[in-house]
Amino acid sequence: MFTEDAMLATGDSDWGITGVTQRSDTVARQLVPQDGLFTVAERGSGAAPLRLVSSIVEAVSGRDHPETVVDRIAADSTQVVTLTVTEKGYRIDPHTGSLNLADEQVRGDLAGNPPLTAIGQVARGIQRRALTGAGPLTVVSCDNLPGNGELTGTLVRAFAAALPEDESRPLLGWLEDNVTFPSTMVDRMVPATTAGDLDAVERELGLRDEAAVVAEPFMQWVIEDNFAGDRPAWEKAGALFSSDVAAWEAAKLRLLNASHSMLAYLGLASGKATISDAVGEDAFRFACQRMMAEDALPTMRLPQGLDGKTYCAQVLERFANPALGHTTAKVGSDGSQKIGLRLLTTARATLDAGREPRWAALAVAAWMHHVASTAAVDLNDPLADQLQKALPAERSAATVVPALLGVRSIFDAELAANTTFADLLRHWYRIIDTDGLDGLRKEITHG
Ligand SMILES: NC(=O)c1ccc[n+]([C@@H]2O[C@H](COP(=O)([O-])OP(=O)(O)OC[C@H]3O[C@@H](n4cnc5c(N)ncnc54)[C@H](O)[C@@H]3O)[C@@H](O)[C@H]2O)c1
Numbered sequence: 001m002f003t004e005d006a007m008l009a010t011g012d013s014d015w016g017i018t019g020v021t022q023r024s025d026t027v028a029r030q031l032v033p034q035d036g037l038f039t040v041a042e043r044g045s046g047a048a049p050l051r052l053v054s055s056i057v058e059a060v061s062g063r064d065h066p067e068t069v070v071d072r073i074a075a076d077s078t079q080v081v082t083l084t085v086t087e088k089g090y091r092i093d094p095h096t097g098s099l100n101l102a103d104e105q106v107r108g109d110l111a112g113n114p115p116l117t118a119i120g121q122v123a124r125g126i127q128r129r130a131l132t133g134a135g136p137l138t139v140v141s142c143d144n145l146p147g148n149g150e151l152t153g154t155l156v157r158a159f160a161a162a163l164p165e166d167e168s169r170p171l172l173g174w175l176e177d178n179v180t181f182p183s184t185m186v187d188r189m190v191p192a193t194t195a196g197d198l199d200a201v202e203r204e205l206g207l208r209d210e211a212a213v214v215a216e217p218f219m220q221w222v223i224e225d226n227f228a229g230d231r232p233a234w235e236k237a238g239a240l241f242s243s244d245v246a247a248w249e250a251a252k253l254r255l256l257n258a259s260h261s262m263l264a265y266l267g268l269a270s271g272k273a274t275i276s277d278a279v280g281e282d283a284f285r286f287a288c289q290r291m292m293a294e295d296a297l298p299t300m301r302l303p304q305g306l307d308g309k310t311y312c313a314q315v316l317e318r319f320a321n322p323a324l325g326h327t328t329a330k331v332g333s334d335g336s337q338k339i340g341l342r343l344l345t346t347a348r349a350t351l352d353a354g355r356e357p358r359w360a361a362l363a364v365a366a367w368m369h370h371v372a373s374t375a376a377v378d379l380n381d382p383l384a385d386q387l388q389k390a391l392p393a394e395r396s397a398a399t400v401v402p403a404l405l406g407v408r409s410i411f412d413a414e415l416a417a418n419t420t421f422a423d424l425l426r427h428w429y430r431i432i433d434t435d436g437l438d439g440l441r442k443e444i445t446h447g
């Protein structure tokens, strides 16, 4: 939408997007017969009319056609590559914070197979640009990760450094001189499209659109202005160029996404299927307010132009949008990849400030309860097997909390050994596990 709006605003209509799907080819299969056209259906108060977006000119399944992806990244005409592949798509080694060189697909990509990981595809595309003399390139991560640009640069350079010396040296040199990795923060709630959404769009549009997307009216994109070459005039489409993206991303992760995760796990523990149902529960909304006001806000620096109180109120209002149907199961997926960025940052900072991270601990305890009460096959998390192995046979606050605190790829040794944090986790876990919703209501409102 931003790219199309930028073209409409400037009359520079030379831009087009090759969309690449990764693990599943579903979206490519939906888009190809529609010439890349898709509808954006805003839902909720202030929603715009249906919008047909035409900036995608080609859709490719990266899983089935990795060489095509490398070709497109290497093409002279390509200026920008954006990534939106979820946290786990980056193949980060949680112990080093760099590329997981033990990952089987990363190893395959390094060995010269047609690359299957996002980082492998980007690195191989850049390597070909270096060989063919194509111009500079900008790689833009749009995922909910702090310092997502810097991180992506680190991972691509780690991939390059792990290649044989004769490949590695020229690639690292070319990367240094020709490729930039600006950080960005993207904010718009976009739940997975359901069959019901497609039927509703068909009724409104009079046409069947298999690739329709449902979204809230709110939309924000903050971008670091560090581009190696040309780019669409996204600022003309409402994107904000800022030199302080890190603060925007931290605010989003520790306020919005943290509350989203808290509502997802409290909702999953109490039979609430959607985020709007969960935030409709007074006690849960209150817990989010207190986590943001008492744990997160006092321990963070906000970017200029962002008023903390207004932002927190707006976030809860957005979650209450009943037309979105954002499921607690989807927001609660991949918890092992998310809680560290969304909740443990705040828990650590609050402990460091000499206070109890009471509310962040509630959200983490609710995640622990979700993990311990879901069968491994049903747990939508890349670490499902590892978490299952860590869990004891008998599951109670006294056994589950220390067992999960022992998973080092999620909890560092210092946080795991903090008795204040562990006590809070056990306290909340016990209430969720034995007293259920009534107990939670009582403890949250009076606690
Ligand atoms: N949906 C939202 O509301 C929203 C809003 C802002 C930011 N985001 C960011 O966008 C990301 C994607 O969200 P989504 O709702 O589109 O999720 P999604 O599950 O619908 O799509 C995820 C995409 O990532 C790919 N992927 C998944 N696992 C991968 C792996 N291991 N390697 C490579 N690719 C992989 C999938 O194939 C798919 O193309 C999120 O993780 C988040 O960081 C989402």
Ligand SMILES: O=P(O)(O)OC[C@@H](O)[C@@H](O)[C@H](O)[C@H](O)CO
Residues within 6 Å of the ligand: 086, 087, 144, 186, 187, 188, 189, 190, 257, 260, 261, 330, 331
């Ligand atoms: O997309 P994920 O899976 O990283 O996280 C789920 C949601 O918290 C997230 O997508 C929000 O809806 C989004 O970040 C709002 O801008």
